Amino acid sequence: MNIESVLRALLVAGFIGLIELLCRTHVIPQSVLIAPSQMLTHLVSVVSAGVYGKDILFSFTNIAVAALLAIVSGFLVGLAVHSMPRLRAALEPLLASYYAVPTFIFYPVFIVVFGVGHGSIIAIAVLLAVVAMITATLTGLDRIPGVLRKSAAVMRMSRLQTAWRIELPAALPYLFGGVKLAVAYAFIGVIASEFILSGSGIGYAIAFAYNNFESDNMYALMLLVLISVTLINAALNYFDRRLQARRQR
Amino acid sequence: MLRILPTFLLVVALIAAWQGLHLVIGAGALTSPWMTVSHLVSMMATGDLWSNVGATAKAFVYAMGLALIGGIVLGVLLGVNRLAGAVAEPILLNLYAIPKVTLYPLVLLCFGLGLSSKVAFGVMHGLIPILLFTMNAIRQMRPVYLRTAGTLRLTPIQSLVHVLLPAILPEVVAGVRLGFALTLLGVLIGEMFASQRGLGYMAVNAMGLGDIPTIMAVALLITIIAVTCNSLMLMLDKKLQHR
Numbered sequence: 229m230n231i232e233s234v235l236r237a238l239l240v241a242g243f244i245g246l247i248e249l250l251c252r253t254h255v256i257p258q259s260v261l262i263a264p265s266q267m268l269t270h271l272v273s274v275v276s277a278g279v280y281g282k283d284i285l286f287s288f289t290n291i292a293v294a295a296l297l298a299i300v301s302g303f304l305v306g307l308a309v310h311s312m313p314r315l316r317a318a319l320e321p322l323l324a325s326y327y328a329v330p331t332f333i334f335y336p337v338f339i340v341v342f343g344v345g346h347g348s349i350i351a352i353a354v355l356l357a358v359v360a361m362i363t364a365t366l367t368g369l370d371r372i373p374g375v376l377r378k379s380a381a382v383m384r385m386s387r388l389q390t391a392w393r394i395e396l397p398a399a400l401p402y403l404f405g406g407v408k409l410a411v412a413y414a415f416i417g418v419i420a421s422e423f424i425l426s427g428s429g430i431g432y433a434i435a436f437a438y439n440n441f442e443s444d445n446m447y448a449l450m451l452l453v454l455i456s457v458t459l460i461n462a463a464l465n466y467f468d469r470r471l472q473a474r475r476q477r
Numbered sequence: 478m479l480r481i482l483p484t485f486l487l488v489v490a491l492i493a494a495w496q497g498l499h500l501v502i503g504a505g506a507l508t509s510p511w512m513t514v515s516h517l518v519s520m521m522a523t524g525d526l527w528s529n530v531g532a533t534a535k536a537f538v539y540a541m542g543l544a545l546i547g548g549i550v551l552g553v554l555l556g557v558n559r560l561a562g563a564v565a566e567p568i569l570l571n572l573y574a575i576p577k578v579t580l581y582p583l584v585l586l587c588f589g590l591g592l593s594s595k596v597a598f599g600v601m602h603g604l605i606p607i608l609l610f611t612m613n614a615i616r617q618m619r620p621v622y623l624r625t626a627g628t629l630r631l632t633p634i635q636s637l638v639h640v641l642l643p644a645i646l647p648e649v650v651a652g653v654r655l656g657f658a659l660t661l662l663g664v665l666i667g668e669m670f671a672s673q674r675g676l677g678y679m680a681v682n683a684m685g686l687g688d689i690p691t692i693m694a695v696a697l698l699i700t701i702i703a704v705t706c707n708s709l710m711l712m713l714d715k716k717l718q719h720r
Binding site for chain 1: 502585662681711
């Protein structure tokens with residue numbers, strides 16, 4: 229444990245402790261925020277009773293499918309675009325402006341096309357996540373040192389061998405950066421779409437609890453989202469650091 | 478001129494694809510490009526659209542101002558103090574990845590319906606990228622700049638104005654470009670849930686009514702504004718990088 233992680237843990241713990249204290253002493257009224265310990269105990273009781281099992285499953289299925297689709301299609305599109313420099317030159321300004329457009333505005337159109345349910349939510353999440361993967365694939369392929377391809381030629385590797393043994397491992401750290409972004413965007417896309425219009429899912433359940441003043445359920449689910457995002461991020465960062473370390477070796 | 482020709486052709490191809498999609502799934506689901514433009518023009522003739530554009534613009538200007546000032550000030554502080562930066566960075570990255578819509582009930586309870594919660598939403602989305610870019614710019618700045626400022630016995634304010642800020646400007650502009658897009662997204666999402674006015678409210682209202690032409694017209698308008706602003710900032714970005 230280095231000093232930074234200790235300080236960081238203290239900072240987070242202190243912040244949570246402060247909120248706990250303010251809630252327990254009713255400086256923050258119960259109607260605005262419930263104490264973090266209550267959120268956690270309520271979350272445990274709700275999850276173990278299986279009340280939101282269906283919603284949680286719905287959201288995580290959507291996130292997993294959307295992230296997978298975005299990663300695979302983003303990688304394939306990235307490969308194809310990279311092999312066509314003229315198309316790429318034309319596409320690049322559009323890619324640079326892509327995230328300036330609030331994609332959620334197209335959600336209603338998808339609802340009309342796919343109906344309310346898995347299809348429209350996954351479509352909007354893929355739309356949000358795929359461009360990050362395309363950009364990361366392009367960067368990764370650009371950054372493969374020329375000398376690696378030359379050594380592959382010296383060793384008389386076939387095209388397939390070069391791709392599998394040289395190019396893929398060399399581009400992997402950049403590709404993984406794209407994977408990280410794609411997962412984060414898939415998360416945001418799914419939860420936000422469920423908020424806007426959906427019949428189930430964690431986002432829908434939070435909006436439902438909010439509209440019905442069930443603040444204990446609402447905060448328990450919000451905590452669930454925060455915890456799962458943090459855990460998934462931590463896991464992805466761990467793999468990322470290992471990949472980066474391997475590259476520097 | 479020759480450089481933008483391929484992009485222009487690609488945009489034309491995209492519009493053709495839009496038209497094709499419209500023909501496949503029908504006007505009830507997706508209006509054609511021409512219908513969307515003409516609907517947008519007819520909406521522009523009414524005052525209703527402009528009052529909503531004004532509401533969004535007002536919230537966006539406030540949010541962008543706060544995100545810009547807060548992001549740069551905090552970014553400089555965390556960049557200069559290495560320990561504080563190292564402690565804060567993973568927390569900030571995690572906050573950045575959280576779907577912030579999740580927190581919207583909390584924002585509503587704190588700020589109420591209307592302008593202030595829209596602004597809060599915009600700041601929540603836009604502040605962190607500007608902060609992270611500024612912090613990293615200061616960390617990666619060549620140490621000789623600061624040593625020169627020390628040799629010249631500049632006061633902290635002088636070295637901030639004459640050395641630090643000019644040195645980090647290109648990265649800050651890149652951060653602001655990202656922050657701009659996310660602040661706009663934040664304001665629009667805020668309007669979708671927490672407002673009775675603005676373009677986001679118009680879109681979500683049209684969604685409730687199943688009014689596809691209006692949704693498409695609003696989406697087109699927002700896309701045009703966002704892409705134009707982004708292209709302008711990209712040009713500024715390139716100019717600064719080549720300095």
